[in-house]
Amino acid sequence: MKVEQISIFIENKSGRLAEITRVLSDAGINIRALSLADTSDFGILRLIVNNGAKASEVLKEKGFTVSKTEVVAVEVPDRPGGLSAILQALDRESINVEYMYAFVERCGGNAVIIFRFDETDKAIAALQAQNFNMLEGNRLYNM
Amino acid sequence: MFFNEEFETLPRPALEALQLKRLQSTLERVYANVPFYKASFDAAGIKPSIVSHLQDLQKLPFTTKQDMRNSYPYGLFAAPMDEIVRIHASSGTTGKPTVVGYTKKDITTWSELMARSFVAAGAHKGDIIHNAYGYGLFTGGLGAHYGAELLGASVIPISGGNTKRQIMIMQDFGSTVLTCTPSYSLFMAEESQAEGVDFKNLKLRVGIFGAEPWSESMRTEIENKLNLSAIDIYGLSEIMGPGVAIECIEAKRGLHIWEDHFIPEIINPETGELMPEGEKGELVITTITKQGIPLIRYRTRDITSLSYEPCICGRTHARIARMSGRSDDMLIIRGVNVFPSQIESVLVGIEGIEPHYMLIVDRQGTLDTLTVQVEISERLFSDEIKVLQALSRRVEKEIKDMLGVTCSAKLVEPKTIQRSEGKAQRVIDNRKLA
DSSP states (O other): OEEEEEEEEEESSTTHHHHHHHHHHHTTOOEEEEEEEEOSSEEEEEEEESOHHHHHHHHHHTTOOEEEEEEEEEEEOSSTTHHHHHHHHHHHTTOOEEEEEEEEOTTTOOEEEEEEESSHHHHHHHHHHTTOOBOOHHHHHTO | OOSSHHHHTOOHHHHHHHHHHHHHHHHHHHHHHOHHHHHHHHHTTOOGGGOOSGGGGGGSOOBOHHHHHHTTTTTTOOSOGGGEEEEEEEOOSSSSOEEEEEEHHHHHHHHHHHHHHHHHTTOOTTOEEEEOSOOSSSHHHHHHHHHHHHHTOEEEOOOSOOHHHHHHHHHHHTOOEEEEOHHHHHHHHHHHHHTTOOGGGSOOOEEEEOSSOOOHHHHHHHHHHHTSEEEEEEEETTTTEEEEEEEOTTTOSSEEEOTTTEEEEEEOTTTOOBOOTTOOEEEEEEESSOSSSOOSSEEEEEEEOEEOOOOTTOOOSOEEOOOOEESSOOEEETTEEEOHHHHHHHHHTSTTOOSOEEEEEEEETTEEEEEEEEEOOTTTOOSOHHHHHHHHHHHHHHHHHHHOOOOEEEEEOTTOSOOOSSSOOOEEEOOOOO
16 A cells, blocks of 8 residues: 655755756656655655666666655545545544645546655555555556 | 053063063973973973073974863963962864963953053043953953953943844943944944944944954944944953954054063964064964963964054054964854864764765855755655754754854755865855955
C-alpha cells in the first residue's frame, strides 16, 4: 500500500530544476507525479517516478541530496465531498497530514492524492477500514 | 582643554623617561609573577635588566591572543586574585573568551584615561552622556561609564538595544554626548525619522564612536545626520578597554594614544620587524602601568600607522591613524568581534552538520548582516520543510548563544562551498568602508 517517493534538495538558484529533469531524462526515467515545496532560501522537489532506485542513483552521482520517503496514494471519488470524507476518516484517528499533492490518473480519470502522514501504517489501516481505494506502488510506477 | 594637563602635555623627553621607568618596573613584575613571561624571556635568553633604553623593547618577544588562550582564564594575571576587583572578557578565536582582570588601581587608571578621552573629544563636567555601549563582559559600557563619572558628567547607562526608547530618552533627558558604535548611530538616525524625531532638534553635541572600523565618509554622514561632532575612539579589552587612544576635537586627525600608560609600536605583521614612522603595519602595545594583566608587546592585529608629529591640541602623545583593517581574519559585525573559527566550532558541535561553511557579511542600510551558508548533508536532509527550517533556526540560535551575534543560516546544496586546499576562503565581506 506504500508508495516510494524521492525528495531532492534544491537551492534557490536558477537552472536547478532544469538540471534535475535533464539528469532524469538522460537516464530514461519517467516522472509520474511531482510537487515542489519552496521557502525563500531553498526548495524540496518530491517525485514519484517509474524507477526510484535508479533516479536516486543518477541524481546522487550528480551531487544532489536525495532521500526516500514512503507515502500513500489514495484514489479520490470524483464527487463533492470526496476528499473531505478521506480527511475526516484520518482526523477521527488523530493522524496528521505532513503534506499532500494531487494528480489525475491517466486510465481511470479519477484524482489521486499523494499523502505523507506522521504515522503511515496507522493511516493505511484507518483508510482500509473505511474502504478507501489506495493504489499499489507498482501500479503507479508503471502507469 | 585637558583632564590631566601635566601628563597630557608632558614634553617628549620627560614622557620617554617616564615610559622607560614604568616599562622596567613592569618587566621586573611580570618576570617575577607571571610564569608565562618568565618562560618566554628565559627561552629568548633575556633578563628584564637588558632594557636600559626604550629601543631595547624590540628585543622582547611578542604576546599574542593565542598566548592568552593558552593561559585561560587567569594564567597571565600578575596580581593575586584577592586584588582583582573586576573581570571582563572578549571573543577568543574559538569557543573560549579572552579574560582580563583589573585591580583597584587599574580601574582608577582606566577611568582617568577614559575621562581624558572624553575631554579630548570635547566633553566636560555638566554634559549628559548617553552611553549606548553594551554593559557586561564587554568593556565598552562600564569603561565609558566610569570615565564619565570621574569627569563629573551625568551618565545615562542605557546600554545597547531598544532603539525607540534610546531616541525618546535622548530627546527627553537632553543628552549632549552619545557613545556607541558608528553603525548604531546611523541606525538610530534612521529610526528617528520613523519616530518623527529630528536629530537637529536634539541637544547632542559630540558623538564618541568606536568598537568597529569606520571611515571618513562615514564620519561626514554621521555628522550630517546626527548634527554632532563625531570622534573616533580606540580600545581593546586585552590592553584595557575603550580609551586606549582617542582623536582630539581640535585636529580630528589621528588618535592620541596615552603614552604614559602604553607604548605603541608598528611592526610588519609578516616579519615582526619595526616599521618606519608613518608607515602602515600592525599595532603592538605594551602596557606599562597595568597591575592585573600587564601585557608585553601585545599584537593587536589592528593595522594602522604611528605619528609623533606635534599636534595643534598641545598633547605630546603620539597619534595612531584610523584603523584600516586587520592582520588576521577577525570580523567586526555590529561591534561584535567574530572569528570564522568560532563559527566553525559551533557548527562542528551540531550533529550531522558538515564543517564546510561560508560567511557572507554585508551592510544593509546602516547595519551589518551575517549570513552563514551551511551545506545540507544526506543525514540532515528531510522531505519536510519544517525539519529543514528547524535546522536553520538551530544553527542561528547556537551562533547567537555562543558569539552574541545574530545571523541568518542558509542551507545550500552539498559540495557547493569551496573545500580547504591550504587556505580556504571562508568569508565574503561585501561591506564598503571607504
